Amino acid sequence: MNRAPLIFLGVFLALAFSWTGIVLVNQIAYGSLTPIYDENESKAFPEPMPGIVKRGELVYQDLGCVYCHTQQVRRPGYGSDIERGWGERGSVARDYIYENRVMLGTMRTGPDLRNIGARQSDETWHLLHLYDPQLTSRGSVMPPYRFLFEMRKIVGEPSPDAISIPTTYTDGVAVPAHSIPAEGYEVVPTARAKALVAYLIQRKDTYGFPEAFKLHHEKAEEEDAADSEEEGN
Amino acid sequence: MASAPSIAQSLDPATSATSVSRAELSEIDASTKAPALFFLISSVLWLLAGTVFALISSFKLHNPEFMGDWEWMTFGRARTAHLNTVIFGWSVNAAFAVAFWLMARLSRSVLRHPKLLFVAGAFWNIGVSIGVFGIMRGDSNSIEWLEMPAYATPLLFVAYALVGAWAIITFRFGKSQHIYVSQWYIMAALFWFPWLYSIAQMMLIFEPARGTVQALVNWWFAHNVLGLWFTPIGLGAVYYFLPKVLGKPIHSYYLSVLGFWSLAFFYNWAGVHHLIGGPVPAWVQTAGIAASFMMVVPVVVTAINHHMTMVGSFGALKYSPTLRFIVFGAVSYTLTSLQGSSMAIRSWAEVTHFTHYTVGHAHWGMYAFFTMVMFGSIYYILPRLLLKEWPSAALITAHFWATAIGILIYVAALSIGGVEQGLALNDVDNYPIFLDIVEMTKRYLVTRSLAGILITVGHIAFAVNFAWMLFKSRSTEASAPTLFRNPESMEIAR
Numbered sequence: 001m002n003r004a005p006l007i008f009l010g011v012f013l014a015l016a017f018s019w020t021g022i023v024l025v026n027q028i029a030y031g032s033l034t035p036i037y038d039e040n041e042s043k044a045f046p047e048p049m050p051g052i053v054k055r056g057e058l059v060y061q062d063l064g065c066v067y068c069h070t071q072q073v074r075r076p077g078y079g080s081d082i083e084r085g086w087g088e089r090g091s092v093a094r095d096y097i098y099e100n101r102v103m104l105g106t107m108r109t110g111p112d113l114r115n116i117g118a119r120q121s122d123e124t125w126h127l128l129h130l131y132d133p134q135l136t137s138r139g140s141v142m143p144p145y146r147f148l149f150e151m152r153k154i155v156g157e158p159s160p161d162a163i164s165i166p167t168t169y170t171d172g173v174a175v176p177a178h179s180i181p182a183e184g185y186e187v188v189p190t191a192r193a194k195a196l197v198a199y200l201i202q203r204k205d206t207y208g209f210p211e212a213f214k215l216h217h218e219k220a221e222e223e224d225a226a227d228s229e230e231e232g233n
Numbered sequence: 234m235a236s237a238p239s240i241a242q243s244l245d246p247a248t249s250a251t252s253v254s255r256a257e258l259s260e261i262d263a264s265t266k267a268p269a270l271f272f273l274i275s276s277v278l279w280l281l282a283g284t285v286f287a288l289i290s291s292f293k294l295h296n297p298e299f300m301g302d303w304e305w306m307t308f309g310r311a312r313t314a315h316l317n318t319v320i321f322g323w324s325v326n327a328a329f330a331v332a333f334w335l336m337a338r339l340s341r342s343v344l345r346h347p348k349l350l351f352v353a354g355a356f357w358n359i360g361v362s363i364g365v366f367g368i369m370r371g372d373s374n375s376i377e378w379l380e381m382p383a384y385a386t387p388l389l390f391v392a393y394a395l396v397g398a399w400a401i402i403t404f405r406f407g408k409s410q411h412i413y414v415s416q417w418y419i420m421a422a423l424f425w426f427p428w429l430y431s432i433a434q435m436m437l438i439f440e441p442a443r444g445t446v447q448a449l450v451n452w453w454f455a456h457n458v459l460g461l462w463f464t465p466i467g468l469g470a471v472y473y474f475l476p477k478v479l480g481k482p483i484h485s486y487y488l489s490v491l492g493f494w495s496l497a498f499f500y501n502w503a504g505v506h507h508l509i510g511g512p513v514p515a516w517v518q519t520a521g522i523a524a525s526f527m528m529v530v531p532v533v534v535t536a537i538n539h540h541m542t543m544v545g546s547f548g549a550l551k552y553s554p555t556l557r558f559i560v561f562g563a564v565s566y567t568l569t570s571l572q573g574s575s576m577a578i579r580s581w582a583e584v585t586h587f588t589h590y591t592v593g594h595a596h597w598g599m600y601a602f603f604t605m606v607m608f609g610s611i612y613y614i615l616p617r618l619l620l621k622e623w624p625s626a627a628l629i630t631a632h633f634w635a636t637a638i639g640i641l642i643y644v645a646a647l648s649i650g651g652v653e654q655g656l657a658l659n660d661v662d663n664y665p666i667f668l669d670i671v672e673m674t675k676r677y678l679v680t681r682s683l684a685g686i687l688i689t690v691g692h693i694a695f696a697v698n699f700a701w702m703l704f705k706s707r708s709t710e711a712s713a714p715t716l717f718r719n720p721e722s723m724e725i726a727r
Binding site for chain 1: 295
């Protein structure tokens with residue numbers, strides 16, 4: 001019984017140790033990273049997120065996209081994210097400073113989305129993909145997000161926002177009737193769908209921060225060292 | 234405090250020591266009855282809810298059109314609802330019940346102010362309900378393990394503070410001179426969790442940290458919930474029930490102390506291994522990897538202790554359902570922890586990271602270890618609270634085999650599928666098209682759903698037995714399946 005204070009002290013120190021090391025030290029070290037101003041382009045990077053992109057981030061968050069998609073390109077030497085074309089460089093901490101919620105993710109049921117805007121910038125493609133992923137990616141296990149769209153009766157002029165839904169998938173199988181608007185109806189994306197697409201299209205880290213460059217440089221040096229070792233043998 | 238003499242004190246002085254000790258224990262058990270029952274009933278209800286969410290999310294992964302038009306049940310929300318119901322609903326409720334029941338018994342102290350625990354229980358369950366509802370309507374934070382919206386969490390925190398305060402009171406007024414290893418674990422867990430939870434909440438939700446510091450806080454919390462809350466409660470239960478049911482002391486007191494301290498000091502750095510290769514400082518990742526390796530120490534030490542205690546007594550598995558579940562859990566703890574350490578090896582992490590392998594690992598730990606240990610504990614505790622036996626031995630057997638086989642298939646499918654997926658993801662030359670990799674994993678996802686159905690069958694058997702037990706009359710004592718044989722020969726009074 002009288003050893004209880006001693007046990008308590010140990011128990012306290014154990015967690016304090018990791019809290020200091022993982023949380024506190026890093027918060028102090030890089031918790032307030034700032035953008036870098038590039039004189040050649042006369043603007044700062046990363047670029048701030050416009051309002052619609054911020055709203056899209058919230059949609060991404062509330063639908064739980066993070067559970068199937070990561071948003072981090074691993075540095076060279078860790079997997080083959082770059083070879084797969086998921087980014088020109090590994091992600092660095094500075095890429096994330098404007099994000100309310102850093103959704104790095106831990107699962108790749110779907111592809112990495114950190115640079116989806118660079119790979120696919122077509123708004124209509126994204127809208128179709130959200131409406132029914134099978135339309136653009138046959139065989140995908142992504143759920144449809146038809147609830148982000150309205151099936152609306154056309155009154156007067158058709159809406160300029162309406163998207164046209166193909167009647168067959170890419171493999172020739174007919175799209176289910178309930179997905180295709182009936183005569184006199186149209187499929188119109190809601191504000192949430194548009195915001196989400198705006199967010200996705202803005203996902204691209206194309207600016208090369210010095211620290212990102214350093215990561216690649218280190219990797220290249222490692223490879224050189226490995227190569228010369230092999231030659232030596 | 235002057236109080237009426239306890240039953241033990243009022244016994245004839247000539248009564249044997251064992252009987253006095255038994256009377257004392259049953260008095261302590263009786264004092265925990267009402268709140269423990271409340272937590273256990275809540276936990277079983279949440280287990281069923283969590284199972285439904287689990288099945289729905291699992292089906293959705295290979296059949297995306299299943300409930301495809303219902304926003305509240307879209308995969309990102311159903312999966313999250315599953316995690317939060319099984320973690321905060323089932324696991325924490327069960328952990329609370331087991332932890333304070335054990336604490337009262339080990340401290341040899343009747344439960345004071347049980348009404349306090351009712352308030353805690355009500356707050357906790359209302360908080361979880363609001364939280365899960367919030368997730369389903371779209372207020373999720375999308376931070377793994379911290380999805381519940383900010384309006385639910387203060388309730389949970391108050392509830393937790395009450396349970397923690399209560400545990401200290403029980404310990405403080407305890408009569409036992411010796412601190413048993415289970416008490417170490419439970420006390421530490423009760424202290425660690427609110428710290429983790431409040432810091433993580435503050436830094437992520439109320440005053441968010443910027444940039445990838447968020448990810449560090451996230452994994453510092455999420456992984457430590459497993460290691461510093463569920464693991465100690467689970468191990469505490471194993472350390473109590475294993476020797477208790479077998480009627481012999483734990484193999485080595487020294488090893489249990491070593492196991493405790495090495496867990497305390499190594500586990501809490503290991504969470505960073507979820508960020509290997511990611512945009513966080515390399516030295517933290519390295520520290521996380523090192524800590525994951527060091528975890529081999531507490532795991533092996535604990536394994537030796539558990540399994541050496543078990544050696545020579547495997548025959549008892551036939552008779553005691555508690556022992557069956559506890560031993561299954563203890564073995565799973567050893568294996569899943571070693572697997573966890575191996576996953577920090579860089580070349581292996583490169584393959585398994587971001588794949589279904591991780592999901593398999595998580596279920597091996599949280600289900601095959603923790604949940605199975607909780608099942609075993611409940612099979613022991615409930616008869617002592619209600620003073621009657623489980624109504625059906627057949628249902629217990631069904632529960633055990635369905636869940637045990639189910640989780641083994643589950644883990645095997647996701648482990649194999651995950652490795653295949655990871656190798657393909659890294660092999661751009663042979664698998665340039667992402668959808669081909671998706672197609673490849675589908676068969677494993679279907680297998681996972683089938684395993685899930687089997688596990689569900691086990692849960693239904695358990696819930697039916699549980700409800701039956703609550704409502705049956707006390708007279709039918711014929712089958713006595715909790716121990717399957719005369720308790721006198723197996724139990725020792727501690």
